[in-house]
Amino acid sequence: MNGEGVMTVYGGIEAGGTKFICAVGNNPQDIHAIERIPTTTPAETIARTIEYFRRIAATEPLTAVGIASFGPVDPNPRSPTFGYSTSTPRPGWANVNLAGEIAAALGLPVAFDTDVNGAALAESRWGAARGLDTFIYLTVGTGFGGGGLVNGKPMHGLLHPEMGHIRIPHNRETDPFPGMCPFHGDCLEGLAAGPAIEQRWGQRGETLPADHPAWELEAHYLSLGLMNHILMLSPQRIILGGGVMAQSQLFPLVRQKVVAQLNGYVSAPEILQRIDEYIVPPALGNLAGVLGAIALAQMTFN
């Protein structure tokens, strides 16, 4: 409630590569409306998003809107291209003024960050990262994204992290697949995101049995990535989400390999004794992104 006793309510948009999830509410237990809009052209997708929130706002005035978007984006409020998607390879979506167009059409303040920073913020408020000030949220699906909070705030710096694009060892004798990142070939995303699994084995990951060697190899690459993330950032926890991580057999494999790779160098009981609570799935599931968008709006315009 604000000072006049009017309930505040926020809009959230998880801008994804296949769909825009739009919701209105305040937290996981208080979602008033939700809608999924397929991602097509920017013009059509943004128009349908605006139309949805206009319809809602006619009966329930919104305080602000948050957008948690696929990257790369410009999340710096002091930049002339704040709120734009930037160098994405998705056709038509490079240099689109996502936040600006939605803010102008709705006449509302708009908060803007990456989908993964948004999801991390939601998990820190209501999910698997409550009470932590430094942790990361990785999503392994069509792409491989990563964000998080460090010292209690979303990670930005120069732009925002692109944790999925780090380089890791790749033994081409045991895995001749060359990687498929259009920028870096066999970076982590190029070797371990969903499309790499499909390309390497000739069928989509979800059609491979749980004991297929694909998962041992996938866990190997994920563990190399996570080892680097741990050494770079010293996160208090790692949340691993996204379509690929729906293969729950990956979690024990990844945990075991991370501990083996670190080889006792990081002497923290969280890793040496409680790895099951250290590398975990998101608690908010598929709603982490859109709840993150709402949390971004709340954090920025409360």
Next chain:
Amino acid sequence: MNGEGVMTVYGGIEAGGTKFICAVGNNPQDIHAIERIPTTTPAETIARTIEYFRRIAATEPLTAVGIASFGPVDPNPRSPTFGYSTSTPRPGWANVNLAGEIAAALGLPVAFDTDVNGAALAESRWGAARGLDTFIYLTVGTGFGGGGLVNGKPMHGLLHPEMGHIRIPHNRETDPFPGMCPFHGDCLEGLAAGPAIEQRWGQRGETLPADHPAWELEAHYLSLGLMNHILMLSPQRIILGGGVMAQSQLFPLVRQKVVAQLNGYVSAPEILQRIDEYIVPPALGNLAGVLGAIALAQMTFN
């Protein structure tokens, strides 16, 4: 000055593997005394350090002491082993209560962090990172350490980063050297720290000419490491110090390779147009560590 008009002055200790640099002062323009004590056994080194500060404090009372130490250490003030060196392979130095012994002997409050977080803090106050809230400080010498500030505060999280131990691609056909990290073999430190250069080429790096192929290979590994650091953390600047970086021919090589490896993915003018100001040497030189120790004491007990 404090409320009574008495000048405040701080002690700083850069606890290094070959020497402890001890100083008394307030900033780079105001250093009252400095002393270098060789690192031998913990008992002897700590005793000589205490003796030095006792002698100083007899005429100039200190407000507090900061320690910026080689890692791994426990920098968490809420931990029972706060201020200890932990799993270091240096003989005798594992599980030494560095901060506790010095605090007890001097009867002074002691701030404690890694040498690289300390150096980063000093560079942010007085050196190459003024005005930045998210940047990293790497030191390439006997070891390969990394720290920094994120969102304006030193990086901690679970413990502290160990950025030098990340895994990177290593082509054993072009470089059969197996790496020499006792924990991870061919991690970044194992391939690119000073001892790896000496072992690979059969002579110390400083005796190799500036056009020796060692430097092209060294720049290759450094650029892979820096690429990962950029993608993980999105730093606004990278400060590269340590004995190996005294080979100044490395800077242009590293800058060029980092830009090539990123391949346009991080579309920031700082990288695409101003890389010379993005990857830089420390401005405080060899004093960054001990000034960092003073800055840690100031930040914690001001």
